[in-house]
Amino acid sequence: MSNWDSEYERTVASQPVTESDRNSEVLRIPGSALTAFPITPEVVTISVNGAERSVLWSPRSNDRRSGTLAVGIDIMSALPVSEPVRIGVKDGVFHLQPALLAA
Numbered sequence: 001m002s003n004w005d006s007e008y009e010r011t012v013a014s015q016p017v018t019e020s021d022r023n024s025e026v027l028r029i030p031g032s033a034l035t036a037f038p039i040t041p042e043v044v045t046i047s048v049n050g051a052e053r054s055v056l057w058s059p060r061s062n063d064r065r066s067g068t069l070a071v072g073i074d075i076m077s078a079l080p081v082s083e084p085v086r087i088g089v090k091d092g093v094f095h096l097q098p099a100l101l102a103a
Helices: 031-036
Strands: 010-013 026-029 042-048 051-058 067-070 086-090 093-097
Touching (some): 010 031
Parallel strands (some): 042 093
Antiparallel strands (some): 010 086
16 A cells, blocks of 8 residues: 555545546546445535545446546646546545646
């Protein structure tokens, strides 16, 4: 377990970001990570580099589809393609640790 992982109650990863994802406002969350998120659609708090914002979480109702976290086009367009985003959960806040923003 890395130092980053030990700071959080739980850590998960998003789906690897695609070019299509970068042009949208949503980060896709795989089925294996859904248990870290609420079971119903709701507004949640995310943090990127210490800046918090409220975003919409959608768990999707179809087991074959990823849940989505509407983080915004500004964040999505800055993410590297083919890399997942690490997400640490602490005190109800979802801390995003994109590879590009981690440096």
